[in-house]
Amino acid sequence: MESDSDSDGSHISATPPRDPYHPPPQPPPPPPPRHSPISSKKSKPSLKPKKPPIPNPKPKPSLSPSPPTSPTPSPLSTLPFQILRRTSDHHPPISAAQTLPARHFSNSASFSKLNKPSLNFEPLEPNTTVTDHFQSNSEATNSTNSHRIVKRHSNLIGSNPPLPPAKLRKCGNEGNFVKLNLNGKRRKFANKGKTRRNIYGSYSSSSRKFHRKKKRKVEGEGEGEDEKNVCEEDGLVVETEQEKQKQECGRAKFDSQLIEEAALAARNEASDENLLKLLNLVYGYDSFRDGQLEAIKMVLAGESAMLVLPTGAGKSLCYQLPAMVLPGLTLVVSPLVALMIDQLRQLPPVIPGGLLCSSQTLEEVSETLRKLQEGAIKVLFVSPERFLNAEFLSVVSTNLSISLVVVDEAHCVSEWSHNFRPSFMRLRASMLRDRLNVGCILAMTATATVTTLNAVMSALAIPQTNLIQKEQLRENLQLSVSLSGNRMKDLLMLMKSSPFKEVKSIIIYCKFQSETDLISSYLCDNNISAKSYHSGIPAKNRSRTQELFCSNKIRVIVATVAFGMGLDKQDVGAVIHYSLPESLEEYVQEIGRAGRDGRLSYCHLLFDDDTYFKLRSLMHSEGVDEHAVMLTLLTNLELGEVQYLRLLPQLNVTCTLNFHKTSPMLLAEINRVVAAILKKSEAKQGQYLFDIPTVANSIGITAIDLSNQLQNLKFKGEITYEVKDMAFCYTIMKVPGDFCSLSAHLTKWLSEVETCKVRKLDTMFNAAVFAANVCEKKHGCFGSQHTPCLQKKILGYFNEDDSDISNKMGQSSRFLRADIKVFLQSNSHVKFNPRAVARIMHGIASPSYPSMIWSKTHFWGRYTQIDFQVLMEAAKAELMNYAGKEAL
Numbered sequence: 059m060e061s062d063s064d065s066d067g068s069h070i071s072a073t074p075p076r077d078p079y080h081p082p083p084q085p086p087p088p089p090p091p092r093h094s095p096i097s098s099k100k101s102k103p104s105l106k107p108k109k110p111p112i113p114n115p116k117p118k119p120s121l122s123p124s125p126p127t128s129p130t131p132s133p134l135s136t137l138p139f140q141i142l143r144r145t146s147d148h149h150p151p152i153s154a155a156q157t158l159p160a161r162h163f164s165n166s167a168s169f170s171k172l173n174k175p176s177l178n179f180e181p182l183e184p185n186t187t188v189t190d191h192f193q194s195n196s197e198a199t200n201s202t203n204s205h206r207i208v209k210r211h212s213n214l215i216g217s218n219p220p221l222p223p224a225k226l227r228k229c230g231n232e233g234n235f236v237k238l239n240l241n242g243k244r245r246k247f248a249n250k251g252k253t254r255r256n257i258y259g260s261y262s263s264s265s266r267k268f269h270r271k272k273k274r275k276v277e278g279e280g281e282g283e284d285e286k287n288v289c290e291e292d293g294l295v296v297e298t299e300q301e302k303q304k305q306e307c308g309r310a311k312f313d314s315q316l317i318e319e320a321a322l323a324a325r326n327e328a329s330d331e332n333l334l335k336l337l338n339l340v341y342g343y344d345s346f347r348d349g350q351l352e353a354i355k356m357v358l359a360g361e362s363a364m365l366v367l368p369t370g371a372g373k374s375l376c377y378q379l380p381a382m383v384l385p386g387l388t389l390v391v392s393p394l395v396a397l398m399i400d401q402l403r404q405l406p407p408v409i410p411g412g413l414l415c416s417s418q419t420l421e422e423v424s425e426t427l428r429k430l431q432e433g434a435i436k437v438l439f440v441s442p443e444r445f446l447n448a449e450f451l452s453v454v455s456t457n458l459s460i461s462l463v464v465v466d467e468a469h470c471v472s473e474w475s476h477n478f479r480p481s482f483m484r485l486r487a488s489m490l491r492d493r494l495n496v497g498c499i500l501a502m503t504a505t506a507t508v509t510t511l512n513a514v515m516s517a518l519a520i521p522q523t524n525l526i527q528k529e530q531l532r533e534n535l536q537l538s539v540s541l542s543g544n545r546m547k548d549l550l551m552l553m554k555s556s557p558f559k560e561v562k563s564i565i566i567y568c569k570f571q572s573e574t575d576l577i578s579s580y581l582c583d584n585n586i587s588a589k590s591y592h593s594g595i596p597a598k599n600r601s602r603t604q605e606l607f608c609s610n611k612i613r614v615i616v617a618t619v620a621f622g623m624g625l626d627k628q629d630v631g632a633v634i635h636y637s638l639p640e641s642l643e644e645y646v647q648e649i650g651r652a653g654r655d656g657r658l659s660y661c662h663l664l665f666d667d668d669t670y671f672k673l674r675s676l677m678h679s680e681g682v683d684e685h686a687v688m689l690t691l692l693t694n695l696e697l698g699e700v701q702y703l704r705l706l707p708q709l710n711v712t713c714t715l716n717f718h719k720t721s722p723m724l725l726a727e728i729n730r731v732v733a734a735i736l737k738k739s740e741a742k743q744g745q746y747l748f749d750i751p752t753v754a755n756s757i758g759i760t761a762i763d764l765s766n767q768l769q770n771l772k773f774k775g776e777i778t779y780e781v782k783d784m785a786f787c788y789t790i791m792k793v794p795g796d797f798c799s800l801s802a803h804l805t806k807w808l809s810e811v812e813t814c815k816v817r818k819l820d821t822m823f824n825a826a827v828f829a830a831n832v833c834e835k836k837h838g839c840f841g842s843q844h845t846p847c848l849q850k851k852i853l854g855y856f857n858e859d860d861s862d863i864s865n866k867m868g869q870s871s872r873f874l875r876a877d878i879k880v881f882l883q884s885n886s887h888v889k890f891n892p893r894a895v896a897r898i899m900h901g902i903a904s905p906s907y908p909s910m911i912w913s914k915t916h917f918w919g920r921y922t923q924i925d926f927q928v929l930m931e932a933a934k935a936e937l938m939n940y941a942g943k944e945a946l
């Protein structure tokens with residue numbers, strides 16, 4: 059089975075039922091003031107025809123103990139915990155074949171082919187364009203209501219974005235008129251007002267009702283008049299086209315002029331007053347939130363800053379507002395395509411935005427680069443991998459002035475974070491300064507420990523004095539935990555009890571894809587409208603699900619980690635963890651989807667020992683994510699104390715070529731590239747197979763040059779060719795003097811990274827156990843409401859209180875050594891190393907030891923409760939013992 063967080067782990071639901079719960083605590087007071095969709099629907103007749111009920115496929119019985127199918131009689135009497143209302147105070151292995159003799163290394167490119175890429179974050183599917191990603195939105199919207207006027211987002215070509223949350227006051231936040239150059243065509247927006255030049259000399263469309271409140275003020279419209287033109291239907295805004303058009307044209311002109319003036323004033327003097335005026339004009343907000351003004355002023359003063367604010371605190375505004383004021387481009391580095399698209403969509407209309415990502419076609423990329431050069435993009439979203447792209451670097455460094463680089467989810471820069479991305483590690487201040495001439499960096503995160511923060515700030519050269527850090531938790535989240543003997547059953551009880559039964563929008567997080575499907579079917583069977591969301595579902599369907607959820611057509615989303623990052627649905631009232639998160643950071647990120655409107659919201663965690671043991675085992679199966687491991691190693695070799703290599707742009711390296719016009723021999727006489735190809739390739743049935751870097755190295759040109767020459771020959775009709783096998787390419791800068799010590803160093807580093815992940819899981823589990831079993835309820839916890847003790851644990855953890863790292867794993871077992879001995883003897887024909895033995899004892903498959911074969915041994919997964927390191931030590935001792943005997 060796979061180890062990635064979005065993999066299939068159906069076995070986990072097969073956990074045998076445990077003892078029933080202890081008697082329930084006192085019933086809680088009445089539910090908090092979140093509106094139930096049911097009650098609001100009753101009081102307000104819907105304008106739309108009723109939709110057929112969502113089909114209720116049966117859950118797969120084999121995967122879980124059979125749950126109750128009838129509704130829980132009295133939720134409060136059976137609930138194993140109690141939640142109380144609280145008033146919120148505020149709101150491929152390196153290919154040996156490519157290795158050249160050491161003396162040739164320094165100037166030649168090397169490469170290592172990539173197997174199936176797999177990243178911590180979920181990228182779009184390889185063949186999914188961003189356009190595809192959104193196409194379904196439009197279909198979904200059109201099919202749901204033909205009368206509704208759906209606001210099309212200017213950045214989404216041929217599609218509608220997920221609909222805005224069900225609040226009139228939020229409707230202005232849903233779009234802007236900046237074109238996303240995904241298919242190279244210009245989309246027409248008949249009703250959006252005229253396109254005009256903005257203060258940056260670039261084009262963006264007219265300002266829309268981005269802040270309804272402010273516009274009323276400006277134009278002297280009364281509440282009543284505005285209400286006349288806008289009615290709310292199931293949370294969606296319906297307006298008449300003509301009225302809308304008329305109003306928007308007028309508003310746009312007026313607003314745009316005011317905004318231009320305010321931005322210029324803030325550029326001349328970044329005073330509180332000027333910035334507040336700009337905030338009010340563009341967003342309609344009356345004040346800055348905690349930390350925002352400080353960060354904005356620091357950035358406008360040209361100083362790099364590290365900003366740590368809770369989820370939903372408004373970090374995006376801290377780069378959006380400076381982007382309007384600063385003269386040059388704002389470059390936002392983001393870890394996830396879906397996140398970039400969301401952020402692009404959330405830009406105010408006056409900020410022209412763009413995006414560059416790997417799923418765009420060459421034409422789309424060229425169009426965006428052209429617009430950049432024209433100055434028609436003010437905020438550009440890119441993935442960190444872009445910094446390996448030669449064309450991008452050259453366009454940006456030669457033609458553009460970058461005022462600010464924003465590193466979103468900046469914890470990804472550090473290997474000690476829960477979401478380390480090797481490509482983020484490449485974002486160093488030195489690189490940004492040297493290659494792009496960037497002086498000012500804004501790093502932002504909601505979840506970072508002190509160690510992570512130090513690593514990020516050091517990489518990005520942000521001085522300690524420029525750390526802006528507020529509490530990493532919002533006060534409006536009520537946290538609770540329960541140890542579960544039967545998670546499905548308990549989940550249903552929870553959903554049918556107060557306060558969850560009154561909450562109109564809920565996210566349930568699961569670890570594995572199969573769990574999400576199973577749970578959503580199970581909930582549907584029990585009359586709770588739910589849909590699953592995970593990376594195994596086609597992008598189109600996922601978008602549709604997200605849209606239905608955002609427009610409150612689906613009450614519950616059952617999702618893996620693939621859902622939610624950056625999701626700004628304001629009225630998610632509850633987040634339930636069906637599986638233990640892998641770290642407190644992940645927990646905080648995911649509960650951060652709740653209560654973004656500032657209202658009291660509920661977060662419950664169901665946990666059990668078996669899931670913990672399973673996840674802990676999976677932490678040791680890093681080999682599955684070969685792509686990440688390879689890039690991590692290469693990055694370390696590039697950015698460690700000694701620079702052994704320099705990474706080059708990724709490339710498809712294997713080429714299969716056919717000659718069509720001139721004979722190969724004749725062509726080789728006049729073309730040295732062809733001559734080199736003939737020398738270095740393998741001829742098979744008239745085709746020539748070779749590695750691009752090998753041929754390029756042999757004649758001293760770059761792989762890119764070689765690709766260009768192949769293109770030329772193709773245009774002349776001489777050849778056709780195909781390329782495959784994406785690879786990391788690099789130039790070796792220094793040959794290590796001592797390979798053994800370098801290898802030992804890298805192994806130690808990787809092992810520390812692995813240990814760090816395991817400790818994060820242990821800390822998460824310990825926090826849950828503490829809340830459920832140990833908390834004496836002296837500091838404000840009550841019944842099953844554990845907010846104070848969980849908050850304390852989380853804050854202590856972020857402040858690096860390392861006292862809580864004990865773990866539940868067994869440190870020895872009487873029969874362990876004997877079992878390993880028997881196992882080795884009975885498989886004497888197989889070559890093992892300690893890790894391989896430990897993996898089998900933990901029941902973790904790998905390409906070399908697939909579960910199809912090895913799960914048949916009765917030692918498979920027998921020691922999941924014994925610490926992996928202990929297993930490795932025992933295996934090592936037995937292997938040495940065994941080898942010693944063999945040698946005799």
Ligand SMILES: Nc1ncnc2c1ncn2[C@@H]1O[C@H](COP(=O)(O)OP(=O)(O)OP(=O)(O)O)[C@@H](O)[C@H]1O
Binds near residue numbers: 347373504623
């Ligand atoms: N000063 C403000 N006053 C009122 N609302 C604000 C203010 N600043 C931001 N917001 C709103 O807060 C919401 C959350 O903002 P944003 O998405 O930037 O949060 P975030 O900190 O990036 O969260 P996450 O880390 O979860 O992605 C948005 O709807 C935004 O419009």
